[in-house]
Amino acid sequence: MHPPSSPAVALDRISIVYGGPGGYEAVAPTSLAVAQGEFVAIVGPTGCGKSTLLNAAAGLLKPASGEVGILGRPLAGLNGDAGYLFQQDSLMPWKTALDNVAIGLEVAGTPRPDALARAAQWLAKVGLAAFGNRYPHQLSGGQRKRVGLAQVLIRNPKILLMDEPFGPLDAQTRLIMGNLLLELWAADRKAVLFVTHDLEEAIALADRVVIMSSGPAATIIGDHAIDLPRPRDAMEVRLDKCFHELHHGIWSQLRGEVLKAYQGTAA
Amino acid sequence: MTELSVSRPKLIALQVLVAVLLIGFWHVGSSVPIFGVYILPKFFFSTPGDVAMRIVKLFSGTMIWKHLWITLTETVLAFVIGSVAGVVFGFWFARRPLVAAVFDPYLKMANALPRVVLAPIFMLWLGLGIWSKVALGVTLVFFIVFFNVYQGVKEVSPAVLANARMLGMNERQLFRHVYWPSALSWMFSSLHTSVGFALVGAVVGEYLGSAAGLGYLIHEAEGVFDVTGVFAGMVILAAFVLLVDAVVTKVENRLLVWRPDAAGRT
Numbered sequence: 001m002h003p004p005s006s007p008a009v010a011l012d013r014i015s016i017v018y019g020g021p022g023g024y025e026a027v028a029p030t031s032l033a034v035a036q037g038e039f040v041a042i043v044g045p046t047g048c049g050k051s052t053l054l055n056a057a058a059g060l061l062k063p064a065s066g067e068v069g070i071l072g073r074p075l076a077g078l079n080g081d082a083g084y085l086f087q088q089d090s091l092m093p094w095k096t097a098l099d100n101v102a103i104g105l106e107v108a109g110t111p112r113p114d115a116l117a118r119a120a121q122w123l124a125k126v127g128l129a130a131f132g133n134r135y136p137h138q139l140s141g142g143q144r145k146r147v148g149l150a151q152v153l154i155r156n157p158k159i160l161l162m163d164e165p166f167g168p169l170d171a172q173t174r175l176i177m178g179n180l181l182l183e184l185w186a187a188d189r190k191a192v193l194f195v196t197h198d199l200e201e202a203i204a205l206a207d208r209v210v211i212m213s214s215g216p217a218a219t220i221i222g223d224h225a226i227d228l229p230r231p232r233d234a235m236e237v238r239l240d241k242c243f244h245e246l247h248h249g250i251w252s253q254l255r256g257e258v259l260k261a262y263q264g265t266a267a
Numbered sequence: 268m269t270e271l272s273v274s275r276p277k278l279i280a281l282q283v284l285v286a287v288l289l290i291g292f293w294h295v296g297s298s299v300p301i302f303g304v305y306i307l308p309k310f311f312f313s314t315p316g317d318v319a320m321r322i323v324k325l326f327s328g329t330m331i332w333k334h335l336w337i338t339l340t341e342t343v344l345a346f347v348i349g350s351v352a353g354v355v356f357g358f359w360f361a362r363r364p365l366v367a368a369v370f371d372p373y374l375k376m377a378n379a380l381p382r383v384v385l386a387p388i389f390m391l392w393l394g395l396g397i398w399s400k401v402a403l404g405v406t407l408v409f410f411i412v413f414f415n416v417y418q419g420v421k422e423v424s425p426a427v428l429a430n431a432r433m434l435g436m437n438e439r440q441l442f443r444h445v446y447w448p449s450a451l452s453w454m455f456s457s458l459h460t461s462v463g464f465a466l467v468g469a470v471v472g473e474y475l476g477s478a479a480g481l482g483y484l485i486h487e488a489e490g491v492f493d494v495t496g497v498f499a500g501m502v503i504l505a506a507f508v509l510l511v512d513a514v515v516t517k518v519e520n521r522l523l524v525w526r527p528d529a530a531g532r533t
Contacts, residue, residue, distance in 0.1 A: 060429055078432060090430035094448040094525045103444060104434040135525040155434065 006072030008159050008191030009034040009057050014066030016052045021064075026052050028217035029066060032210060036071075036158075037189040041202035043254065044212030045261035050195040051087070051163050053212075057193060058084050058161050071158065083157035085148055085165040091136045097123060097147045098132035104155040122150040126180065142173040146180070153184060160185075160192045166201070174198075178205055178234035186231055199254060203246055204234045211254055214261035222253050290315045313495040321499040335507065337480040341397050341469035342511070345404025346462055350454070352405070353412025357450065360413075361420035378410045382468070386475045395477055404468025411461045412454055419453030420446050455522055462515050466508060481507065 009032070016027040027049040034040045042050045055061035056068055059079040068075040070082070091100045102119035106112060123132055126146040136144055145165060152160065166174040178201060185192060196202050202209045203226055211222035226246060228237055237243055273281075296307035297314045325331045360367040386403050393399040423445055431445050454461075473482025481504050488496025 058433060060433075080435065082433070084430065084433040086426050086430055088424070088426035090424070090426040092427060092431070092444065092448070094452065095444075096525075107434065107436050107440045107444070137525070137527040151434070 006036075007033040007069070008036045008038070008071055009193060010067075010069035011053065011057065012067040012069060014053075014056055014063035014068060016049065016056060016061065017064040025064075025217045026215055028219045030219045031066075032220060034159075034191050034193055036191050039185065039192040039194065039205060039207045040210060041194045041196060041206035041208070042210050042212060043196060043199050043202045043250075044218065045214045045254075045258045046197060047261065048212045048215045048257070049218040050197075050212055054084075054161050054163050054193060054195050057159075058082055060084075079159070079161075081157060082159040082161050083152035083155060085145075085152050085160070085162045087164040087167050089136065089144060091144060091147055091151070093136050096133050096135055097128060097139065100136070100147055101150045101154055104151060108155070118154060119150070122154045123147070125184065126150045142169050142177060145169065145177055149181070149184070156188075158190060160190045160194075162192065162194045164196055165194075167196075174201065175235050181205065182232060182234060199247065199251060200238060201234075203228075203243060203250070204232065204237050209250060211250065211257070214257045221257070222250070224250050310492075311494060313498050317495045318498045318502065321495050322502060325499060325503070331484075331503070334480050334484050335503075337397060338466075338469050338473065338482070338507070341400040341404060341472070341480065342462070342465045344397070344401045345468050346408055346465040348401065349405040349408025349465065350412045350461065353409045354416050354450070354454065356409075357413045357416025358420060358446070361417045361450075362446075367417075374410075374413075382406050383471060383475075386472055389472070390476050400469045400472030400477065400480070403472040404465040407464035407468045408461045411457050411464060415453040415457045416450045419450035422453075423449045452523060452526065455519055458515050458519055459512060462511060463508070466511065470504065 011030065011032045013029040013031050014027070015025065015029045018024045018026055030053065032040075032042075032053070042053065044050050052061060056063050057070075057075075057079065059068070059075055059077055059082075070079055091097075092103070095103065098116060098119050101122050102112070102115040105115035105118060110118075120129070120132060123129055126149055128143060128146050128150075131139065131143065131147075136147070139147065148165070166177045169177060182205060192206075194202070194206060199209075206226055209222075209224045209226055210220055211224070212218050213221045224246070228240065228242055228246075271278075293307060293312065294315050297305060297309050297312050298316075299305075360370070382403060385406060386399070389399040389402040393402055428441070428445060431441055436444060469480065470482040473480035474486045475482075477483045481500060485497055485500035485504070488494075488500060
């Protein structure tokens with residue numbers, strides 16, 4: 001067993017370079033630790049390398065330098081302790097919602113009837129009990145995200161990595177999905193690394209909000225504790241006075257980076 | 268695309284009208300002299316009535332069923348063998364880029380070759396029986412299935428693939444749950460084309476040299492200037508193709524329920 005004190009995710013001075021040595025440096029040496037049970041959100045302007053950091057934590061991308069530690073051990077290959085919720089549609093389109101949720105258990109050796117039974121329970125937890133036999137294209141964007149959430153959580157990963165998971169959804173659906181996520185997270189408090197470009201979403205959900213500078217050679221330039229009480233309501237909390245103060249403080253820092261990134265693309 | 272704004276009965280009426288006009292023109296041109304001249308001389312064009320009678324006569328005998336059976340057997344064999352080979356090689360090439368790169372020019376060459384020129388060689392090798400026709404069909408079906416499966420394996424969405432890996436799939440499981448269904452969906456989307464080509468291979472092969480099948484029937488009639496027989500054979504062949512195509516559509520809708528376009532078509 002890993003000691004409870006070791007962080008769930010420890011990125012130690014990792015840098016990410018595309019195109020081999022001397023190529024495009026997307027992320028300059030950066031360190032970030034996520035404690036067990038902690039919900040950390042990474043916010044930054046578009047194209048700053050937020051997702052790149054997440055992919056390094058997932059083991060999908062090998063950093064050019066530095067170490068990735070998962071639960072106290074160095075990461076080699078894919079991160080088997082992590083569940084990853086992608087921004088793009090990543091359900092298998094040829095499987096029904098139920099089969100999509102069950103697959104994570106099936107490939108780990110759970111007999112199919114058991115896997116299907118537990119998948120049905122998970123679909124109910126995300127509010128899709130009646131949609132098990134639908135194919136992904138027959139579901140709305142929000143419903144597909146719910147299936148994706150169930151698909152990841154059914155494996156009971158210790159770490160949850162989320163890459164702008166609610167990005168493609170409309171504003172109302174995002175709020176609802178945020179609440180669903182908080183509710184499911186409160187049940188067993190996994191370590192969460194949540195990437196978003198939406199500062200309000202980040203403050204509403206996270207324990208800590210980390211700000212990244214605009215790329216290239218992006219790095220972490222701010223780390224803000226969010227001491228809003230839990231359990232939170234992702235909608236109601238936005239009306240809170242403390243929420244506004246936090247938002248104001250973080251935004252004044254983020255704004256400069258967003259403008260820099262914007263000028264970089266406009267020029 | 269402009270929306271079709273005509274009711275179904277009206278559409279069918281219009282479609283029937285086209286057939287009536289065409290057959291009417293054929294009938295008048297071949298049996299009513301206009302200023303003493305037949306526009307469509309009987310010798311070259313036969314008449315719709317004669318062709319219909321010939322078809323009835325053919326189906327009242329037993330030989331036609333044998334011809335149909337032979338052509339169907341050749342088509343099915345060509346389709347199955349060509350598909351299996353296409354799937355195996357499609358997977359192999361897609362997962363082994365070196366193999367694909369080495370064989371690329373040869374594949375392009377083989378695919379560019381008009382397959383009809385192979386028919387005499389197959390007849391030399393395999394005789395006048397069904398296997399020379401099957402071989403011709405296989406060379407046609409193989410490339411369609413091969414290219415589709417190759418594409419299907421190559422074009423798996425990177426997000427779906429990364430997700431499957433993160434869900435803990437090993438190579439074998441990726442094959443079964445991701446690559447295989449993706450490749451199959453591409454293959455099935457070309458089902459109409461490949462079945463059609465299997466049939467083309469069979470009929471062309473028969474036409475060039477055989478003792479049975481629809482192609483043989485047409486060729487035989489042609490050899491004795493029996494135009495009525497040629498047209499009757501063509502009508503039967505067309506009906507046969509429509510029937511096979513209908514079966515393929517049924518199978519396709521069954522297998523591709525998960526596809527947005529397939530569901531929309533039903």
